[in-house]
Amino acid sequence: MKKDQNLKKCCYLGPKGTFSEIAAVKYFSENVSLIPLQSISDVFEMVQSKEVDFGVVPIENSVEGSVNITMDLLFEKSDIQVVGECVVPIKHFLLSYESLDLTEIKKLFSHQQAIGQCGKFIKNRLNNPEVIFTASTANACEMIKDVPKSAAIGSENIVNIYNLKVLAKDIQDSKSNSTRFFVIAHSDNFKKFEDPEQNYKTSIICSPKHNKPGVLYNMLKTFKEKNINLTRIESRPTKKQLGEYSFYIDFEGYKEDKDVITALDKLEKMSSFFKILGSYPKWKERE
Numbered sequence: 001m002k003k004d005q006n007l008k009k010c011c012y013l014g015p016k017g018t019f020s021e022i023a024a025v026k027y028f029s030e031n032v033s034l035i036p037l038q039s040i041s042d043v044f045e046m047v048q049s050k051e052v053d054f055g056v057v058p059i060e061n062s063v064e065g066s067v068n069i070t071m072d073l074l075f076e077k078s079d080i081q082v083v084g085e086c087v088v089p090i091k092h093f094l095l096s097y098e099s100l101d102l103t104e105i106k107k108l109f110s111h112q113q114a115i116g117q118c119g120k121f122i123k124n125r126l127n128n129p130e131v132i133f134t135a136s137t138a139n140a141c142e143m144i145k146d147v148p149k150s151a152a153i154g155s156e157n158i159v160n161i162y163n164l165k166v167l168a169k170d171i172q173d174s175k176s177n178s179t180r181f182f183v184i185a186h187s188d189n190f191k192k193f194e195d196p197e198q199n200y201k202t203s204i205i206c207s208p209k210h211n212k213p214g215v216l217y218n219m220l221k222t223f224k225e226k227n228i229n230l231t232r233i234e235s236r237p238t239k240k241q242l243g244e245y246s247f248y249i250d251f252e253g254y255k256e257d258k259d260v261i262t263a264l265d266k267l268e269k270m271s272s273f274f275k276i277l278g279s280y281p282k283w284k285e286r287e
Protein backbone atom coordinates (compact mmCIF):
# COMPACT_ATOMS: atom_id res chain seq x y z
CA MET A 1 0.00 0.00 0.00
CA LYS A 2 2.71 2.41 1.07
CA LYS A 3 4.67 1.45 -2.02
CA ASP A 4 1.71 2.44 -4.21
CA GLN A 5 1.56 5.91 -2.70
CA ASN A 6 5.21 6.40 -3.61
CA LEU A 7 4.76 5.28 -7.19
CA LYS A 8 5.27 7.90 -9.89
CA LYS A 9 2.20 8.73 -11.96
CA CYS A 10 1.99 8.29 -15.73
CA CYS A 11 -0.98 9.36 -17.84
CA TYR A 12 -1.81 8.08 -21.32
CA LEU A 13 -4.48 8.14 -24.02
CA GLY A 14 -7.19 5.90 -22.54
CA PRO A 15 -9.56 4.42 -21.65
CA LYS A 16 -8.05 1.12 -20.49
CA GLY A 17 -6.95 -1.18 -23.33
CA THR A 18 -5.35 1.31 -25.75
CA PHE A 19 -2.01 0.80 -27.46
CA SER A 20 -0.76 3.79 -25.46
CA GLU A 21 -1.46 1.79 -22.30
CA ILE A 22 0.46 -1.17 -23.76
CA ALA A 23 3.38 1.22 -24.44
CA ALA A 24 3.28 2.66 -20.88
CA VAL A 25 3.27 -0.84 -19.33
CA LYS A 26 6.08 -1.94 -21.64
CA TYR A 27 8.20 1.11 -20.77
CA PHE A 28 7.64 1.30 -17.00
CA SER A 29 6.66 -2.33 -16.17
CA GLU A 30 4.89 -2.20 -12.79
CA ASN A 31 6.80 0.87 -11.62
CA VAL A 32 4.18 3.57 -12.18
CA SER A 33 0.56 4.16 -11.41
CA LEU A 34 -1.29 4.56 -14.71
CA ILE A 35 -3.90 7.25 -15.34
CA PRO A 36 -6.06 6.98 -18.52
CA LEU A 37 -7.13 10.30 -20.10
CA GLN A 38 -9.49 11.14 -22.96
CA SER A 39 -7.12 12.75 -25.45
CA ILE A 40 -3.47 13.26 -26.35
CA SER A 41 -3.89 16.94 -25.61
CA ASP A 42 -5.13 16.09 -22.07
CA VAL A 43 -1.92 14.08 -21.59
CA PHE A 44 0.20 17.13 -22.47
CA GLU A 45 -1.87 19.35 -20.17
CA MET A 46 -1.62 16.99 -17.18
CA VAL A 47 2.15 16.75 -17.60
CA GLN A 48 2.41 20.52 -18.00
CA SER A 49 0.39 21.09 -14.80
CA LYS A 50 2.77 18.71 -12.92
CA GLU A 51 -0.20 16.68 -11.65
CA VAL A 52 1.57 13.61 -13.03
CA ASP A 53 5.23 12.73 -13.51
CA PHE A 54 5.04 11.30 -17.02
CA GLY A 55 2.85 11.03 -20.10
CA VAL A 56 3.00 8.48 -22.93
CA VAL A 57 1.98 9.64 -26.43
CA PRO A 58 2.15 8.00 -29.90
CA ILE A 59 4.54 9.87 -32.21
CA GLU A 60 4.87 7.79 -35.40
CA ASN A 61 3.78 4.56 -37.03
CA SER A 62 5.69 2.45 -39.55
CA VAL A 63 2.72 2.48 -42.00
CA GLU A 64 0.77 5.67 -41.31
CA GLY A 65 3.70 7.96 -40.44
CA SER A 66 3.57 10.82 -37.94
CA VAL A 67 0.82 11.37 -35.40
CA ASN A 68 0.16 15.01 -36.28
CA ILE A 69 -1.56 16.03 -33.05
CA THR A 70 1.47 14.89 -31.03
CA MET A 71 3.84 16.65 -33.45
CA ASP A 72 1.88 19.90 -33.10
CA LEU A 73 1.66 19.75 -29.31
CA LEU A 74 5.42 19.15 -29.06
CA PHE A 75 5.84 22.35 -31.06
CA GLU A 76 3.30 24.40 -29.10
CA LYS A 77 3.64 23.34 -25.48
CA SER A 78 6.36 24.81 -23.31
CA ASP A 79 8.03 23.10 -20.32
CA ILE A 80 7.67 19.64 -21.87
CA GLN A 81 10.69 17.36 -22.33
CA VAL A 82 10.91 14.06 -24.17
CA VAL A 83 12.60 11.70 -21.69
CA GLY A 84 12.03 8.31 -23.31
CA GLU A 85 10.91 6.34 -26.35
CA CYS A 86 9.28 2.95 -26.71
CA VAL A 87 8.42 0.92 -29.82
CA VAL A 88 5.36 -1.34 -29.77
CA PRO A 89 4.45 -3.91 -32.47
CA ILE A 90 0.83 -3.24 -33.41
CA LYS A 91 -1.59 -6.07 -34.20
CA HIS A 92 -5.17 -5.06 -34.86
CA PHE A 93 -8.31 -7.08 -34.11
CA LEU A 94 -11.81 -6.55 -35.49
CA LEU A 95 -14.17 -6.60 -32.51
CA SER A 96 -17.90 -6.46 -31.83
CA TYR A 97 -20.47 -7.21 -29.13
CA GLU A 98 -22.45 -9.20 -31.75
CA SER A 99 -21.45 -12.28 -33.75
CA LEU A 100 -21.49 -10.70 -37.21
CA ASP A 101 -20.33 -11.81 -40.63
CA LEU A 102 -17.76 -9.30 -41.88
CA THR A 103 -20.06 -8.12 -44.67
CA GLU A 104 -22.87 -7.39 -42.17
CA ILE A 105 -20.89 -4.60 -40.47
CA LYS A 106 -22.57 -1.28 -41.20
CA LYS A 107 -20.49 1.01 -38.93
CA LEU A 108 -16.80 0.75 -38.16
CA PHE A 109 -15.30 2.72 -35.25
CA SER A 110 -11.63 3.34 -34.42
CA HIS A 111 -8.76 5.76 -34.01
CA GLN A 112 -7.69 7.33 -37.30
CA GLN A 113 -4.27 5.61 -37.13
CA ALA A 114 -5.87 2.17 -36.69
CA ILE A 115 -8.26 2.74 -39.62
CA GLY A 116 -5.30 3.80 -41.78
CA GLN A 117 -3.21 0.79 -40.75
CA CYS A 118 -6.01 -1.61 -41.80
CA GLY A 119 -6.97 0.13 -45.09
CA LYS A 120 -6.61 -2.96 -47.32
CA PHE A 121 -8.61 -5.22 -44.99
CA ILE A 122 -11.41 -2.64 -44.77
CA LYS A 123 -11.54 -2.22 -48.55
CA ASN A 124 -11.25 -5.90 -49.48
CA ARG A 125 -13.13 -7.75 -46.73
CA LEU A 126 -15.84 -5.39 -45.47
CA ASN A 127 -18.90 -4.15 -47.30
CA ASN A 128 -18.14 -0.41 -47.41
CA PRO A 129 -19.13 0.38 -43.79
CA GLU A 130 -19.50 3.94 -42.53
CA VAL A 131 -16.19 4.77 -40.78
CA ILE A 132 -16.32 6.75 -37.53
CA PHE A 133 -13.06 8.12 -36.08
CA THR A 134 -12.77 7.96 -32.31
CA ALA A 135 -10.38 9.44 -29.73
CA SER A 136 -8.74 6.01 -29.25
CA THR A 137 -9.19 2.34 -30.11
CA ALA A 138 -10.55 1.57 -26.62
CA ASN A 139 -12.92 4.51 -26.90
CA ALA A 140 -14.21 2.89 -30.13
CA CYS A 141 -15.01 -0.29 -28.15
CA GLU A 142 -17.04 1.78 -25.66
CA MET A 143 -18.88 3.56 -28.46
CA ILE A 144 -20.09 0.48 -30.36
CA LYS A 145 -21.88 -0.86 -27.26
CA ASP A 146 -25.35 0.40 -28.24
CA VAL A 147 -24.90 0.58 -32.01
CA PRO A 148 -26.36 -2.40 -33.90
CA LYS A 149 -24.22 -4.00 -36.65
CA SER A 150 -21.15 -2.10 -35.52
CA ALA A 151 -17.53 -3.14 -34.99
CA ALA A 152 -14.34 -1.57 -33.64
CA ILE A 153 -10.66 -2.01 -34.42
CA GLY A 154 -8.44 -2.44 -31.36
CA SER A 155 -5.82 -4.48 -29.58
CA GLU A 156 -6.08 -8.08 -28.38
CA ASN A 157 -5.84 -6.74 -24.79
CA ILE A 158 -9.21 -5.07 -25.12
CA VAL A 159 -11.17 -8.28 -25.80
CA ASN A 160 -11.45 -9.32 -22.14
CA ILE A 161 -11.78 -5.81 -20.69
CA TYR A 162 -14.98 -5.16 -22.68
CA ASN A 163 -16.10 -8.77 -23.18
CA LEU A 164 -15.98 -8.50 -26.95
CA LYS A 165 -16.22 -11.05 -29.73
CA VAL A 166 -13.26 -11.33 -32.11
CA LEU A 167 -14.52 -11.13 -35.72
CA ALA A 168 -11.02 -11.16 -37.27
CA LYS A 169 -7.41 -11.24 -36.05
CA ASP A 170 -4.25 -9.55 -37.32
CA ILE A 171 -6.03 -7.30 -39.79
CA GLN A 172 -3.26 -4.68 -40.14
CA ASP A 173 -1.92 -4.25 -43.69
CA SER A 174 1.70 -4.75 -42.68
CA LYS A 175 2.92 -7.68 -40.60
CA SER A 176 5.71 -5.49 -39.20
CA ASN A 177 3.34 -2.66 -38.20
CA SER A 178 4.82 -0.85 -35.21
CA THR A 179 4.31 2.47 -33.40
CA ARG A 180 6.87 4.58 -31.61
CA PHE A 181 5.76 6.36 -28.45
CA PHE A 182 7.38 9.25 -26.58
CA VAL A 183 7.54 9.44 -22.81
CA ILE A 184 7.19 13.10 -21.82
CA ALA A 185 7.79 14.90 -18.50
CA HIS A 186 7.70 18.46 -17.17
CA SER A 187 11.12 20.10 -17.65
CA ASP A 188 11.31 20.84 -13.89
CA ASN A 189 10.94 17.14 -13.11
CA PHE A 190 13.49 16.08 -15.70
CA LYS A 191 16.53 14.43 -14.19
CA LYS A 192 19.67 14.45 -16.31
CA PHE A 193 20.64 11.03 -17.66
CA GLU A 194 24.09 10.19 -16.34
CA ASP A 195 24.94 6.83 -17.92
CA PRO A 196 27.79 7.25 -20.44
CA GLU A 197 27.37 3.61 -21.54
CA GLN A 198 23.84 4.29 -22.81
CA ASN A 199 23.09 5.06 -26.45
CA TYR A 200 21.04 8.25 -26.58
CA LYS A 201 18.87 9.94 -29.15
CA THR A 202 17.93 13.61 -29.27
CA SER A 203 14.84 15.20 -30.84
CA ILE A 204 14.67 18.81 -31.99
CA ILE A 205 12.38 21.11 -34.00
CA CYS A 206 13.73 23.92 -36.18
CA SER A 207 12.34 26.27 -38.82
CA PRO A 208 14.78 27.85 -41.31
CA LYS A 209 15.16 31.65 -41.03
CA HIS A 210 15.21 32.24 -44.79
CA ASN A 211 13.51 30.55 -47.72
CA LYS A 212 16.34 30.38 -50.22
CA PRO A 213 18.28 27.70 -52.12
CA GLY A 214 20.43 25.42 -49.98
CA VAL A 215 18.91 26.35 -46.61
CA LEU A 216 17.93 22.81 -45.67
CA TYR A 217 21.18 21.48 -47.15
CA ASN A 218 23.19 23.85 -44.94
CA MET A 219 21.18 22.90 -41.87
CA LEU A 220 21.71 19.18 -42.42
CA LYS A 221 25.40 19.72 -43.25
CA THR A 222 26.02 20.70 -39.62
CA PHE A 223 25.17 17.12 -38.63
CA LYS A 224 27.41 15.60 -41.29
CA GLU A 225 30.34 17.81 -40.25
CA LYS A 226 30.15 16.36 -36.73
CA ASN A 227 29.46 12.81 -37.95
CA ILE A 228 26.06 12.75 -36.26
CA ASN A 229 23.65 10.11 -37.56
CA LEU A 230 20.09 11.32 -38.26
CA THR A 231 17.35 8.78 -37.52
CA ARG A 232 14.28 10.76 -38.62
CA ILE A 233 13.37 13.96 -40.43
CA GLU A 234 9.77 15.10 -40.83
CA SER A 235 8.18 18.41 -41.68
CA ARG A 236 4.98 20.07 -40.47
CA PRO A 237 3.48 23.30 -41.79
CA THR A 238 4.24 26.30 -39.55
CA LYS A 239 0.52 27.18 -39.91
CA LYS A 240 1.54 30.80 -40.63
CA GLN A 241 1.87 30.66 -44.37
CA LEU A 242 1.51 28.00 -47.09
CA GLY A 243 4.93 26.64 -48.00
CA GLU A 244 6.58 27.38 -44.62
CA TYR A 245 7.67 24.34 -42.62
CA SER A 246 9.18 23.29 -39.33
CA PHE A 247 11.53 20.32 -39.41
CA TYR A 248 11.44 17.64 -36.74
CA ILE A 249 14.84 15.97 -36.55
CA ASP A 250 15.92 12.99 -34.45
CA PHE A 251 19.56 11.97 -34.26
CA GLU A 252 21.91 9.75 -32.31
CA GLY A 253 23.75 11.48 -29.47
CA TYR A 254 23.18 13.34 -26.23
CA LYS A 255 22.35 17.06 -26.16
CA GLU A 256 25.35 17.75 -23.90
CA ASP A 257 27.92 15.90 -26.07
CA LYS A 258 30.57 18.33 -27.35
CA ASP A 259 29.88 17.65 -31.05
CA VAL A 260 26.12 17.82 -30.56
CA ILE A 261 26.42 21.20 -28.82
CA THR A 262 28.52 22.57 -31.71
CA ALA A 263 26.09 21.27 -34.36
CA LEU A 264 23.02 22.57 -32.54
CA ASP A 265 24.59 26.01 -31.93
CA LYS A 266 25.14 26.37 -35.68
CA LEU A 267 21.65 25.12 -36.45
CA GLU A 268 20.04 27.52 -33.99
CA LYS A 269 21.72 30.46 -35.72
CA MET A 270 20.09 29.42 -39.01
CA SER A 271 16.63 29.04 -37.44
CA SER A 272 13.71 31.37 -36.78
CA PHE A 273 12.32 28.75 -34.39
CA PHE A 274 14.48 26.26 -32.53
CA LYS A 275 13.58 23.86 -29.75
CA ILE A 276 15.41 20.91 -28.19
CA LEU A 277 12.66 18.46 -27.23
CA GLY A 278 15.00 16.25 -25.23
CA SER A 279 17.63 13.51 -25.10
CA TYR A 280 16.61 10.02 -24.07
CA PRO A 281 17.95 6.45 -24.10
CA LYS A 282 17.56 4.79 -27.48
CA TRP A 283 14.82 2.13 -27.27
CA LYS A 284 16.10 -1.43 -26.83
CA GLU A 285 13.77 -4.43 -26.60
CA ARG A 286 14.20 -5.96 -23.16
CA GLU A 287 14.64 -9.73 -22.88
Ligand SMILES: O=C(O)C(=O)Cc1ccccc1
Nearest residue numbers: 018019020111113114136137
Ligand atom coordinates in the same frame (compact mmCIF):
# COMPACT_ATOMS: atom_id res chain seq x y z
O1 LIG B 1 -6.01 4.42 -29.79
C1 LIG B 1 -5.03 3.83 -29.27
O2 LIG B 1 -5.07 2.67 -28.84
C2 LIG B 1 -3.76 4.56 -29.21
O3 LIG B 1 -3.00 4.39 -28.28
C3 LIG B 1 -3.40 5.37 -30.43
C4 LIG B 1 -2.95 4.39 -31.44
C5 LIG B 1 -3.83 3.88 -32.36
C6 LIG B 1 -3.39 2.93 -33.28
C7 LIG B 1 -2.09 2.49 -33.27
C8 LIG B 1 -1.21 3.01 -32.34
C9 LIG B 1 -1.65 3.96 -31.42
